[in-house]
Amino acid sequence: MNNLVLFLATLGPIGTKLPAPGTMGSLFGTLLFAFFTVGLGWSVHMIAVGFIPLFLLGIPLCTKAEILLEQNDPGEVIWDEFAVIPFIFLPLSPLFENAGYEETYIWLLVGFVLFRFFDVLKPWVIRSAQKFPRGLGIMLDDLLAALASSLVLWAAKTFSLYFLP
Secondary structure (H helix, E strand, O other): OHHHHHHHHOOOHHHHHOOOHHHHHHHHHHHHHHHHHHHOOOOHHHHHHHHHHHHHHHHHHHHHHHHHHOOOOOOOOOHHHHHHHHHHOHHHHHHHHHOOHHHHHHHHHHHHHHHHHHHHHOOHHHHHHOOOOHHHHHHHHHHHHHHHHHHHHHHHHHHHHHHOO
């Protein structure tokens, strides 16, 4: 059972064998999200609702992984980055339903970069979420980074329209 916990928490070899595991976990989540939206045509809201149980599962999963690895918020535990990706793109749900592929991929890239920015930089509100115990803190700081990214992404998409002819 412990091996399964660690395999899930690290997304297998993504968190344990690749460089920059947090970035790779975020990239995996973004690519999976792109497959669901662009490839299968699923709505952003449906995907986000489907990821709520993954987020909630991440709390005990990351707690157990922390205990097994005997570290606080181990770098190889990347379930948290993966599980919050759909929440970044909620404000752009109409875009994913109506935009062309090129525009969609640009916004996916912008959302990914914003999330990595907030996840690595961890402004004070995001950093303060890490004070919650174990898996709750691990998951909350990434959820807050996703929400901050979502807000900036929404503002960039909304206000960029004013600069177009």
